[in-house]
Amino acid sequence: xxxxxxxxxxxxxxxxxIAAQVAEFKKKGHRPPCLIAILVGEDGxxxxxxxxxxxxxxxxxxxxKVRRFRADISENDLISEIQKINLDDxxxxxxxxxxxxxxxxxxxxxxxxxxxxxxxxxHYINMGKLAKGASDGVKPATPYGITLLMxxxxxxxxxxxxxxxxxxxxxxxxxxxxxxAAAPYGNASVTLCHSRTKDLSxxxxxxxxxIVALGKPGFVKAEMVKEGAVIIDVGxxxxxxxxRKSGWRLKGDVDFESVFEKVSAITPVPKGxxxxxxxxxxMNTLEVYKAKFV
Amino acid sequence: xxxxxxxxxxxxxxxxxIAAQVAEFKKKGHRPPCLIAILVGEDGxxxxxxxxxxxxxxxxxxxxKVRRFRADISENDLISEIQKINLDDxxxxxxxxxxxxxxxxxxxxxxxxxxxxxxxxxHYINMGKLAKGASDGVKPATPYGITLLMxxxxxxxxxxxxxxxxxxxxxxxxxxxxxxAAAPYGNASVTLCHSRTKDLSxxxxxxxxxIVALGKPGFVKAEMVKEGAVIIDVGxxxxxxxxRKSGWRLKGDVDFESVFEKVSAITPVPKGxxxxxxxxxxMNTLEVYKAKFV
Numbered sequence: 001x002x003x004x005x006x007x008x009x010x011x012x013x014x015x016x017x018i019a020a021q022v023a024e025f026k027k028k029g030h031r032p033p034c035l036i037a038i039l040v041g042e043d044g045x046x047x048x049x050x051x052x053x054x055x056x057x058x059x060x061x062x063x064x065k066v067r068r069f070r071a072d073i074s075e076n077d078l079i080s081e082i083q084k085i086n087l088d089d090x091x092x093x094x095x096x097x098x099x100x101x102x103x104x105x106x107x108x109x110x111x112x113x114x115x116x117x118x119x120x121x122x123h124y125i126n127m128g129k130l131a132k133g134a135s136d137g138v139k140p141a142t143p144y145g146i147t148l149l150m151x152x153x154x155x156x157x158x159x160x161x162x163x164x165x166x167x168x169x170x171x172x173x174x175x176x177x178x179x180x181a182a183a184p185y186g187n188a189s190v191t192l193c194h195s196r197t198k199d200l201s202x203x204x205x206x207x208x209x210x211i212v213a214l215g216k217p218g219f220v221k222a223e224m225v226k227e228g229a230v231i232i233d234v235g236x237x238x239x240x241x242x243x244r245k246s247g248w249r250l251k252g253d254v255d256f257e258s259v260f261e262k263v264s265a266i267t268p269v270p271k272g273x274x275x276x277x278x279x280x281x282x283m284n285t286l287e288v289y290k291a292k293f294v
Numbered sequence: 295x296x297x298x299x300x301x302x303x304x305x306x307x308x309x310x311x312i313a314a315q316v317a318e319f320k321k322k323g324h325r326p327p328c329l330i331a332i333l334v335g336e337d338g339x340x341x342x343x344x345x346x347x348x349x350x351x352x353x354x355x356x357x358x359k360v361r362r363f364r365a366d367i368s369e370n371d372l373i374s375e376i377q378k379i380n381l382d383d384x385x386x387x388x389x390x391x392x393x394x395x396x397x398x399x400x401x402x403x404x405x406x407x408x409x410x411x412x413x414x415x416x417h418y419i420n421m422g423k424l425a426k427g428a429s430d431g432v433k434p435a436t437p438y439g440i441t442l443l444m445x446x447x448x449x450x451x452x453x454x455x456x457x458x459x460x461x462x463x464x465x466x467x468x469x470x471x472x473x474x475a476a477a478p479y480g481n482a483s484v485t486l487c488h489s490r491t492k493d494l495s496x497x498x499x500x501x502x503x504x505i506v507a508l509g510k511p512g513f514v515k516a517e518m519v520k521e522g523a524v525i526i527d528v529g530x531x532x533x534x535x536x537x538r539k540s541g542w543r544l545k546g547d548v549d550f551e552s553v554f555e556k557v558s559a560i561t562p563v564p565k566g567x568x569x570x571x572x573x574x575x576x577m578n579t580l581e582v583y584k585a586k587f588v
Contacts, residue, residue, distance in 0.1 A: 107428070127425045128418030131471065132463045134401070159492045167474060169426045176470075177425065180461060180486050189497065191485040192474050198453045203483065 003153065003265040005232070010152035011275035015060050018286055022061035025293060033289035034063040035093040035119065035281070036085060040078065040104070041071030046097045053095070056278045062285065065091075075104045079112045086114040092292070093119035093285035116291075119284035121174070130177045138284050143175040145276030146211070146232055147185040148283065155209070155230055155265065157188035163207035165220075165253075167194040171213040171234050179209075200224075217251040222258040231259060231266040234273050297447065297559040299526070304446035305569035309354050312580055316355035319587060327583035328357040329387040329413065329575070330379060334372065334398070335365030340391045347389070350572045356579065359385075369398045373406045380408040386586070387413035387579035410585075413578035415468070424471045432578050437469040439570030440505070440526055441479040442577065449503070449524055449559065451482035457501035459514075459547075461488040465507040465528050473503075494518075511545035516552040525553060525560040528567050 022032055035057050037050045050066055057064030067085075069078065078100075085094050094117040100106050110118075115125035121140035129137025150157065162179050166172035172192065180190040193203050195214075204210055204224045212220050213234035225231065235253030252269030260266055267273055316326055329351050331344045344360055351358025361379075363372065372394075379388050388411040394400050404412075409419040415434035423431025444451065456473050460466035466486065474484040487497050489508075498504055498518045506514055507528035519525060529547030546563030554560055561567055 124419045124422030124426065124428070126422070128420070128422030131421045131425045131467060132418065134418070159490055167476070173425060176486070180488070182461070182488075182490075187488075187490040189485060189487050189491040191483060192470070193483050194474070194476075194481075196453055196476075196481040197483040 002260055002263055005149055005153050005155075005230075005265055005267040005272060007149060007267065007272045007275040010149045011279045013152060014148055014279050015056070015282065018282060019060040021286065021290075025289075026061065030293050031090065032061050032063050033093070033285050034065065034091050035095070035285045036065040036067055036091050038067050038069065038078075038082070038094070038096045040069045040073060040097070040100055043099070046099075050097050053278055053281065056282060057285075060282055062282070071101050073104075075108065078104060078109060082109065082112045086112075086117060091117065092289045093117055093281075095120045095281065116288060119281055119288060121284065122169070127169075127174065130174060130181075133181050133183070138288065139178065139280070140170065140174040141280035141284060142171050142234070142273065142277045143178050143280075144283065145278075145280030146175065146234070146273060147178055148279055149232075149267070149273065149276045150230075151185065153265065157186060157209060160188045160208040161206060162188040162190045162209045162211065163193060163203050164190065164211045164213070165193045165197075165200065165204070166213035166215075166234070167192055168213060172211075175211055175213070212253040214253055216253055218253070218255045220254040220259060222255070222262050225259055225262055227262055228264045229262075231263050232273065233267050233269050236269055236274065296554055296557055299443055299447050299449075299524075299559055299561040299566060301443060301561065301566045301569040304443045305573045307446060308442055308573050309350070309576065312576060313354040315580065315584075319583075320355065324587050325384065326355050326357050327387070327579050328359065328385050329389070329579045330359040330361055330385050332361050332363065332372075332376070332388070332390045334363045334367060334391070334394055337393070340393075344391050347572055347575065350576060351579075354576055356576070365395050367398075369402065372398060372403060376403065376406045380406075380411060385411065386583045387411055387575075389414045389575065410582060413575055413582060415578065416463070421463075421468065424468060424475075427475050427477070432582065433472065433574070434464065434468040435574035435578060436465050436528070436567065436571045437472050437574075438577065439572075439574030440469065440528070440567060441472055442573055443526075443561070443567065443570045444524075445479065447559065451480060451503060454482045454502040455500060456482040456484045456503045456505065457487060457497050458484065458505045458507070459487045459491075459494065459498070460507035460509075460528070461486055462507060466505075469505055469507070506547040508547055510547055512547070512549040514548040514553060516549070516556050519553055519556055521556055522558045523556075525557050526567065527561050527563050530563055530568065 039050045054064035110122045115123045121138045126137045157179050176190045176192045179188045201224045209230045211232040217237040233252035233254040236250045238248045239251045241249040250270045333344045348358035404416045409417045415432045420431045451473050458466050470484045470486045473482045495518045503524045505526040511531040527546035527548040530544045532542045533545040535543040544564045
């Protein structure tokens with residue numbers, strides 16, 4: 001029987017534990033953890049994501065704030081606003097919803113965030129700490145969320161061969177660092193594949209755990225995976241679906257129907273990795289907060 | 295025929311090119327590049343390494359300085375000295391020879407170095423830039439030196455399967471980042487193996503390029519490598535050798551004699567990767583210098 005790695009179930013369970021910890025801190029007279037999201041412009045998807053993050057914060061007892069700016073805010077003004085938040089002790093975590101308007105450098109803005117408040121885990125300092133195995137960095141939210149999902153379902157990467165497709169800064173690259181680290185969630189032998197990999201099937205076929213983050217809906221077919229493997233599908237592409245009112249649905253990078261029969265565990269899309277990104281973000285914020293009050 | 299990847303030959307060739315560039319800058323009236331090495335205490339091996347770095351600097355026309363401190367210098371005092379050097383515009387590169395006495399945190403000291411002067415490439419910021427593929431970071435010297443060695447001998451990692459044994463912060467980990475990066479020296483599919491890897495031979499046998507940095511002399515035997523592979527041996531362990539006056543010689547992690555016959559190219563130990571570490575360091579210093587004057 002194939003196990004469905006349900007992100008909504010894992011997220012709910014983890015968030016209940018987080019909420020309980022927050023309640024304990026409040027009982028002791030501490031203010032709740034506070035996450036602020038910066039949203040620039042009126043992009044529909046970004047507004048949805050930020051809204052979902054705010055709701056998730058409130059559900060676990062955090063203060064979730066959104067700070068909106070017009071699409072024509074200058075890079076300097078945006079960075080000044082970030083610097084003010086950096087100095088505000090009442091705010092634990094700060095994220096800037098991407099993408100930003102083209103006249104603003106996303107990397108410059110990301111690097112302006114105080115590393116200790118960078119709960120997306122995108123700052124060079126946090127990525128460097130991750131790469132060097134330092135224990136006090138903030139881990140990138142999506143890969144961290146994936147490790148939490150694996151832990152929830154008892155999937156141990158230790159000594160396993162993990163194959164990752166995609167070397168993005170948000171998923172593939174930090175995922176490879178986390179899972180190969182000398183850490184409880186790590187100790188896997190990790191192969192990182194990408195657009196320049198020759199004969200991708202050669203690698204995917206030998207993966208004990210296959211993590212796919214390349215953004216090509218339905219790309220991984222049954223013949224590309226090993227019998228009994230664990231499949232983590234990070235892809236979320238909108239594909240046409242005329243049977244729905246919206247006209248579209250989300251599809252992952254894995255051909256779920258054909259792969260399902262062959263593997264031991266698989267994440268669905270949606271409701272697999274998706275909810276775990278926000279869980280990673282909330283967990284990061286809690287950890288930053290706890291470092292102040294414990 | 296097996297190609298010997300001779301680090302002394304590659305280093306000499308690269309350093310001639312560096313010396314020519316330095317001469318050009320001097321002709322234009324600029325001061326030479328300056329690298330300063332901090333040496334704490336009286337460790338014999340450290341004194342040898344620092345001496346070799348100073349000589350290598352002078353050979354290419356750099357100013358090579360050594361700043362020595364007593365073994366009982368406090369961590370704070372050492373960091374103050376580093377901060378002074380950080381502010382000194384006449385010094386381009388700063389390295390602290392490791393190991394440090396036990397009362398001093400190597401990581402704290404490393405992180406005190408201005409990232410732009412960190413020509414060993416050990417700062418979190420530089421490691422983070424490497425992980426995120428930023429072009430303006432300083433690359434860790436040994437892995438960078440290995441890419442220079444490969445380039446010198448026309449070994450292109452692009453699309454190849456690179457297997458790395460060892461996940462140290464100095465070699466294995468940054469090597470995996472460099473060779474999998476979307477960069478001229480990168481674009482390989484990289485597998486990172488380590489002490490928790492099960493069935494190491496399974497991985498080593500399929501490597502097009504095998505990079506070994508685990509510190510076990512003679513560990514990799516012929517039956518562990520693929521016919522025609524490229525072997526980079528980063529190991530340097532002192533082993534007893536009664537035929538020598540010193541009583542010891544350096545031995546790599548690869549059983550050179552047996553592996554030699556089977557592969558297409560291999561680094562000897564010594565005179566393989568060794569000279570390339572200093573070359574990486576010098577190249578880093580030149581690049582930091584050029585960023586100021588070009």
